[in-house]
Amino acid sequence: MAKRPKVNPNEMSFLDHLEELRWHLIRATLAVVVAGIFAFIAKEFIFDIVLLGPKQPDFITYQILCDVAKSVGLDESFCYTEIPFSIQNRTMSGQFSIHMWTAITAGFIIAFPYILYEFWRFIAPALHENERKASRGFIIIASLLFFIGVLFGYYVISPLSINFLGSYQVSEEVVNEIDLSSYMGLIRASALASGIVFELPIIIFLLTKIGLVTPQILKQYRKFALVGILIVSAIITPPDIASQIVVAIPVLILYEISIFISRMVLKKERKEKIEVKSITKN
Structure with a gap:
């Protein structure tokens, strides 16, 4: 080649x-x-x-x-x-x-x-x-x-x-x-x-970087996300409560981690903007 x-x-x-x-x-x-x-x-x-x-x-x-x-x-x-x-x-x-x-x-x-x-x-x-x-x-x-x-x-x-x-x-x-x-x-x-x-945390990281998602949006729609996660768990698992909870818990944890990641991304971006402004002034 x-x-x-x-x-x-x-x-x-x-x-x-x-x-x-x-x-x-x-x-x-x-x-x-x-x-x-x-x-x-x-x-x-x-x-x-x-x-x-x-x-x-x-x-x-x-x-x-x-x-x-x-x-x-x-x-x-x-x-x-x-x-x-x-x-x-x-x-x-x-x-x-x-x-x-x-x-x-x-x-x-x-x-x-x-x-x-x-x-x-x-x-x-x-x-x-x-x-x-x-x-x-x-x-x-x-x-x-x-x-x-x-x-x-x-x-x-x-x-x-x-x-x-x-x-x-x-x-x-x-x-x-x-x-x-x-x-x-x-x-x-x-x-x-x-x-x-x-891959949810990675997806949220990328969406936050391009400005489509913020921690506030993720928190605001947390209840809807919970319902969605339970629906997905019900679809991909047997129709018993124990199995659905076993599947839903890790996904809920990933969602909360995604909120934390989104917050850290925005915090870092704000810090970098402040540093750039201070350098520009000097």
């Missing part, structure tokens, strides 16, 4: 910016493809251990729930000896398609820090020197939040949903035989949705 000459960002035209964006997207896509190839090869680990793990009654989340229930004196209804459903494939290309899409999803998750790096490289030239210094830990923090969210979706939302929905019956005459695409789709959606939701 031939090296393209570096162009001063201030002198770039709209088409130059599009060309620059295209190369960043190409490199990010290549990173996802390479990581996806490794995930595709590691089929046994990805499927047997990771994705089919929450279907096993000895999965770590179920063991923790059982231990907590026993420690607070509850009965053993939280201790699972069987997840009563089977997984089946009903289409010729079903298993291969699931293998491909799972590899792509895993590739995206693994390559997420590099995707952020390419995004950062694209926007960094448009930032001032002090803004680049202030955002130095952006990739590390955003990646860490995303991975924590993915793990939360995998270890909390997925097993709660799988256990409830997989064992739910309207009649004993109806046997649960879950389609492979439905099962895998639930785990993928839980992990990715949680990863994106956990």
Whole structure:
């Protein structure tokens, strides 16, 4: 691949910016493809251990729930000896398609820090020197939040949903035989949705920097945010109060952290303006 000459960002035209964006997207896509190839090869680990793990009654989340229930004196209804459903494939290309899409999803998750790096490289030239210094830990923090969210979706939302929905019956005459695409789709959606939701502090930071959000606005709409969080929790979790609270609590904490971050961003900006004014006067 031939090296393209570096162009001063201030002198770039709209088409130059599009060309620059295209190369960043190409490199990010290549990173996802390479990581996806490794995930595709590691089929046994990805499927047997990771994705089919929450279907096993000895999965770590179920063991923790059982231990907590026993420690607070509850009965053993939280201790699972069987997840009563089977997984089946009903289409010729079903298993291969699931293998491909799972590899792509895993590739995206693994390559997420590099995707952020390419995004950062694209926007960094448009930032001032002090803004680049202030955002130095952006990739590390955003990646860490995303991975924590993915793990939360995998270890909390997925097993709660799988256990409830997989064992739910309207009649004993109806046997649960879950389609492979439905099962895998639930785990993928839980992990990715949680990863994106956990980026809330980063999103608020960026929105505050460009002036669309303030701490006052976030406080003013806190009640609406609470309702929205509970609605989202009800959608992505089984319809029982305990599961919804387990999911809602971390998101509420993230919302409060976002208010604090927004306040700190504005405080720092005001401080910098005062310093600039004092330098100008002198």
